[in-house]
Amino acid sequence: MTTLAVRIKGRDVTVEIAFTLLIAALIVVAATTSESFLTATNITNLLKQMVTTGLLAFGMLVVILTGGIDLSVGSVVAFAGIVTAGLVHGSGSGLPIPVAMLVGVAGGVAFGAVNGVLVARFGLAPFVVTLASLTTVRGLAFVYSEVPIAPADPGFLTLGSAMIGPFPLITLIMLAVFGIGGVFLARTPPGRSIIAIGGNAETVRLAGIDVRRHLVLAYCISGFCAGLAGIILTSRVGIAQPSVGVAFELDAIAACVIGGASLSGGRGSAKGAFGGVLVLVLINNLLNLYGVQSFWQQVLKGLIIIAVILVQRSRLPRSVAKGRA
Amino acid sequence: MTTLAVRIKGRDVTVEIAFTLLIAALIVVAATTSESFLTATNITNLLKQMVTTGLLAFGMLVVILTGGIDLSVGSVVAFAGIVTAGLVHGSGSGLPIPVAMLVGVAGGVAFGAVNGVLVARFGLAPFVVTLASLTTVRGLAFVYSEVPIAPADPGFLTLGSAMIGPFPLITLIMLAVFGIGGVFLARTPPGRSIIAIGGNAETVRLAGIDVRRHLVLAYCISGFCAGLAGIILTSRVGIAQPSVGVAFELDAIAACVIGGASLSGGRGSAKGAFGGVLVLVLINNLLNLYGVQSFWQQVLKGLIIIAVILVQRSRLPRSVAKGRA
Amino acid sequence: MTLRLRDVHKSYAGVEVLHGVTLHGEPGEVLAIVGANGAGKSTLIKILSGVAPMSSGTLSWDGDELGLRTPHDAHAHGIRTVHQELSLVPELSVTENLLMGNFPRRLGLIDWPAAHRRAAQLLHEAGFGMIDPRVKAARLSVARQQMVEIAKALVSEPRVLVLDEPSAVLAGADLDALFALIRRLRSRGVLVVYVSHRLAEVLELADRIAVIKDGRVVATTTPGETGEGALIRLMAGRALDRIYPDRRPGPGEPLLRVDGLGRTGEFDGVTLTLRAGEIVGLFGLVGSGRTEFAACVFGATRATTGTAFRSPRHAIRAGVAMVTEDRAGSGLVLGMTVRDNIGLTTWRSTARGPFLDRTRQRASVSAMIERLGIRPDHCAGMPVAHLSGGNQQKVVLAKWLLTGPRVLILDEPTRGVDMATRVDIYRMIDRLARDGLAVLLISSDLTEVLGATDRVLVMRQGRLAGELPSAGATEEQVLERAIA
């Protein structure tokens, strides 16, 4: 039986290696086929470009681990951004930038809490709950300000543009989220409970753990990440637009699944999700560097995603693999 | 014990009654509060406007029953439309309209088949498979033609504008799909099997039923409905746009869930999904008649959806309700 | 120091299934609860463990009432339960399943090495030291999962340990380990509530026995003053002159021949022939590969050596039926009605044109409910999830009998089935065999495997380790072949 366990371990490991190799391969291909790939500018771009998807992907991962899903993140990004910009801009009544940003993130957490309560307390399907809040929150973003807001204060761009040594500040922030988040999931009781809930909520309940509170927590984390992504995005672009962030949730979900997460919950890791983000960002960057025509980019992107999860699949036991979302 | 069954039955019925009452209530409110609601024009609009969502909702229902999901329908709508229009328009080489439309629908079925095979044969998560095809198929629609195509032949508009007595032809087509589809699900072996697969694929497989083939069938049906919706929409608008149909899948899914379908599969009915479509269309129509400003429409729509599924929830056994997508 | 249930009523959806149960247990005793399928044992236990609230009545410990609203409350009062249905989190390691909710921590973070040590120690203390705490629960056989479930209840020394049919999936040494554990706990003053259909072990283990029938306690007695026959009479309300039918006359022509079948890591070189009119037992210790062998023969998994059916479809066409050991996982569609579950195998074969033949389905289903005595008797329209464990098992059996099989493979078919019903099942198998079917009966129950069959095949670590005629063979003979 030990041997079996080893074999299992061994199996997982092989897949992780395969996945890492895949990413390495992508990088090598990129470096060898496009002279502009390894330039400092491009690397910096990559580092910046992975931030939004990265943050959303981590939040999404936590929710997916519970067996849920959060479709509202794109709208929350827009809401947090426009509110923050509005508060800073606010003629005269403008808040100090950090305060305004805090409010923006808090808003994200609040929406997460609402999603969580509806899912946990009332047992509604996460897909529909967050689908509804996708609509509602987007509406609220426009209600708050139909027109884009570009805070005059140049300090507003700092967060998005500051560099720590060779690294963009925002990239370090995202890495921190993955680092801390990874530990949270792997090494703390609430983190483990969240994963266990995705595996078998009833069992967790029987173990005397408060399933509902943990579900709410998960959605709050996702809301937090979305809020954070929102203010970072706004500061990076320099202008807040209520229409921003449409379909962001899709890339975030794709990243998680590419990283080996199961949408039926209980399986997935921060490491994997981060890998997924890398893959997506590299694909985009490559297709751009090659100058692939926009619509063909879409065609290829879809095909590549399929190809990648075909590699991942080997991780799923057959039974799990059977046609469930 | 006799009472038990009756009570359980009775319980379901009460929910269905509640649901029917809800729809009735919506209609009464509409009729009494807006003089334009009961006008022939508005009723005809309603009948026409429910067609696209209706067709997509039925296809979606079949996939959802298997425990899957089909995010690609919006893109398939665009693809089927633009290809059909292109084939008709085709300078000189233009196909006869019915043939072109057949090709469009066939295209939808083909994409459905690809989704189905990836899910059934390779055991990939339906969410990601169809997410990828959402991207790819959208890309293909644009690759086929970046610009809208308006077939010169006025006969192209017939399908979308023909009336059978007081009823739009397209509405009757949609009703036929629900009618036949309802019987398919309730009264035929493949229909029942599709539902059973959503409940427990392994049990069904061991019962000697070819799970894979039924999964593929389910996605083909969804593709068929999307293709049909595509040609109907194009013929109705008179112009095929590669950009049409973004986020159509969301309304379709919402309709199914409002109608009591469970996204984890095995539960849901054609009747319910149709009710869900009615609710969505009525909400939109009402908000417009009241002249509710667009953003507030979004805000309200989300809230109403939540409200409605809160009514539906009473149908779910607690255990099922626990935080799963 | 007494645990008291007084006048406990429980209704599901307005239907009362417990009608005023009054019962008490003392520390340091084993209180056995026996009763037919659907009698209300699990329901009682769900109440004891805070899973389901009672409709009315009181539960008190030492005089003061415990208002149990959640499993958490039950834990707080030292009441630990092992439920009838396995409920591990498959994706997580044994360690995590065991310590869920109370991990050893360092600097606020979980200390995994310590956790694994703690888990290993727990398993060892429980007598299940053979299980590697690092393995994912999903990798464990049914039996070992059951052991983990039991160990889970011991994370903190319980005052009351409730076991709902823990022995159903255990056999041989594993079963002995469980009994030893129970005796140790009793000696430490733990009250053990023990639900089982295996009357022999109940009589061996229990200090007191409560018999439940149709939601009422019809008797409380002690092993001293009762016996199997008496208990069965109390449970079933009827006497069972004898449990196993007569042996059948010599077998007819071969119906199923398996030659050198193997599957890497599971079983190897299995050769056997099933003849018309015979019942063949397949005994083996847990993990010996019987389930895997059966699944492979049936075409549910691919063989690596030898040939079997290509798919369940082919097997069924050839007249083979298989009742799997995992009811919830592969036997039933829990969300569907009893009617749909029983009809599943025959939807297509009985279809009229493209349509289901509903009238025929209805007729054959109610015939089956009648024939197998599935309770409640009007359950056709009920969600199968609302049936008791044993009755669910009958539904699975019914589904397969409808295919009119010529070869019947039964993997632990009497698991969780009450004595009276077992007797019915033995009779039924016997009748089928006499009608010319060949039956392969996979079982971990020695008496059953000897009593109900014509010959016994013994599997050891995935290989056939011997064959005995059931008549005259002793349990020892079978066991020594089963143990490596």
Next chain:
Amino acid sequence: GEDKPGDKDGYTVGVANFLLSGPYFSGMDAAVAAQAKAKGNVKIISTDAGGDAAKLAANVEDLLSRNVDAIIISGGPLESAPAALNAIKAANKPVILVDRKFATGEYTSWIGPDNEAIGKQDGEFLAARVKGKVAIIKGGPADNSIGLARTNGVKSVLGTKADITLIEAPDFGNWGSDGGLTVMEGLLAKHPDLVAVFCENDAMCLGAQRAIAAAGKTGQIVLAGVDGQAEALKAILDGTNYVVTGLNSPNVIGKLALDRTVEVLGGAKVEKDTVVPSPQITKDNASQYL
């Protein structure tokens, strides 16, 4: 090494599209490319942000990292992209805006239409032609000020007319024909007595025209649009109830933009903002724009 523009025979020009999925924008992208081909010595690298502001910034960064000589930004509905503009400034490359003039940030040159003027044109045309209820179908929220400008143009004319009542559709047509159709159906149900409809672009107008036809009100309601989309021009030429539009040709703008870019790279001193005239198109002159 960073190579000075001018001291080489050819240029590489990056085109950053905010989104291509619309005939106007893909037309713009194509026009730029076509003109580059015509010029011969200009290489085009086109990117699409798919409507994501951050991705636009990212694409601009990608282009800069590929060391293009200049960047043309087709901002579509995007109000501004300060960060992107800053990045380009930092790399001191020229940036030419087409169609969309960004509200904030520095750019080298802008070439585009005067959307308010186009709106006024349509307004005056309608004012001279109809009395009664005139509906306005907007493409999307005012975070896209292009549409807003067009509507304001119309309002500035019709709003002042005593014999005209303006009715704004409650929801948006999302710049597409299908949207135009459904919004129009809603309007017709509530206001059967409309005499004219103005849509913020031709695509929506074409859909609205179908709705009007389906309601049998073709004789009663005329339509006015903006852009000069081929189908619209044809409808106008055929003398349908689609009576007017204002040309906002991506071909013209795209061509000018590339020429302008090359001038800049050549070191020429160029006009900062260039408004491309948007002639009114009616039955009389439609043929010359088809």
